[in-house]
Amino acid sequence: CIPVDDASAILRQVGDAQVVGIDEAQFFDLDLVDVANRLADDCRRVVVAGLDQDYRGVPFEPMPQLMAVAEYVSKTLAVCMVCGSPADRSQRLVHRDGRVLLGASEVYEARCRAHWRPDHFDAQQERLPLRGTG
Numbered sequence: 724c725i726p727v728d729d730a731s732a733i734l735r736q737v738g739d740a741q742v743v744g745i746d747e748a749q750f751f752d753l754d755l756v757d758v759a760n761r762l763a764d765d766c767r768r769v770v771v772a773g774l775d776q777d778y779r780g781v782p783f784e785p786m787p788q789l790m791a792v793a794e795y796v797s798k799t800l801a802v803c804m805v806c807g808s809p810a811d812r813s814q815r816l817v818h819r820d821g822r823v824l825l826g827a828s829e830v831y832e833a834r835c836r837a838h839w840r841p842d843h844f845d846a847q848q849e850r851l852p853l854r855g856t857g
Contacts, residue, residue, distance in 0.1 A: 745771045
């Protein structure tokens with residue numbers, strides 16, 4: 724694992740690796756799409772992981788562009804912290820300005836569509852019945 728500050732640094736660090744894994748892709752800019760394509764064009768296997776949506780449900784750049792040029796896309800789901808259903812969204816638990824807020828379980832938790840409330844930040848208040856059930 725080699726931390727990098729920007730996507731172009733990946734090209735400088737890759738050496739002769741045949742498989743390049745890129746984690747937390749949502750924290751890179753759109754240059755990552757060019758870097759991933761260049762690596763793939765050089766016959767390297769490129770595996771990219773990252774969130775496809777921010778806490779508001781807005782697509783997280785550069786994930787949509789990466790998914791569009793990828794040969795294979797797998798969407799792995801988490802487990803909703805309210806009901807245990809498959810979860811594809813991030814519930815922000817604290818109110819802070821800014822799209823990106825680094826943190827773990829005290830800042831975000833996985834939610835299914837039924838329990839995701841993009842405008843609510845009180846984790847205890849979110850323990851509600853499913854929508855349409857009362």
